[in-house]
Amino acid sequence: MQNFAAIDFETANSKRSSVCSVGVVICRNGSIVEEIYEMIRPVPDYFSQACINVHGIRPRDVAAADLFPAVWSRIEPRISGLPLVAHNRAFDRSCLQNVFEAYDMIYPDYEFHCTLLAARRLHPELPNHRLNTLSRIYNIDLQHHQALSDARACASLALQIL
Known part of the structure; x- marks a missing residue:
């Protein structure tokens, strides 16, 4: 995969709509x-x-x-037409869907790929497939649970395994 936007959310509480930070890394070619x-x-x-x-x-x-609608209005034009990639897409996609719903925004059903699932297929021998574990294996710098660093690590991983 050569063209995509890696995305990572951090949440304020257990509600998936409670996104409090987002990191996006855009890859082209x-x-x-x-x-x-x-x-x-x-x-x-x-x-x-x-x-x-x-x-x-x-x-x-x-x-x-x-608030999210203002933030997303700045992000959306920059990722338009690109598939999204996340490490554990189930979490990040549900955050995006839930925050869209919280603001009565129409969710555009983004194409989402997952580096976690890809890593599980490629490396069944690993004890876990967490982003920090894979970052060590692939020699990727990571400040885990900082949204931009996580998105950057996800993008680097995606460029190698997707």
Whole structure:
């Protein structure tokens, strides 16, 4: 796969609509050409301690951030026509679908590919197929659970295994 947008969301709480950050890495002709990182005021607008412990994002970090529709209006034109790729597409696709629903936006049924599923097929011998494990194996820099770093690692992995 040479042309795609790798995407990663972090959530504020257990609700998949509660995206509080997004990282997008756009690849064209097999190269990373653009990176996008945005903080988002989540819906519902509260943070669970469990999520803060994972990604370190706190309510004060998103207090001045835009709501999802404004953020997506800046991202969507830049990824138009590209398939999306995520590491664990089930999570990221459901975040996207749920936040679209929370704002009564029409979900355009994006084509989604998954580096997690591809890695499971390619490397059944591995004890797990987490992004941090695969990043070590493929020598990819990663600040795990930082949306842009996760999207960048996913893009690098996708360029090698999809």
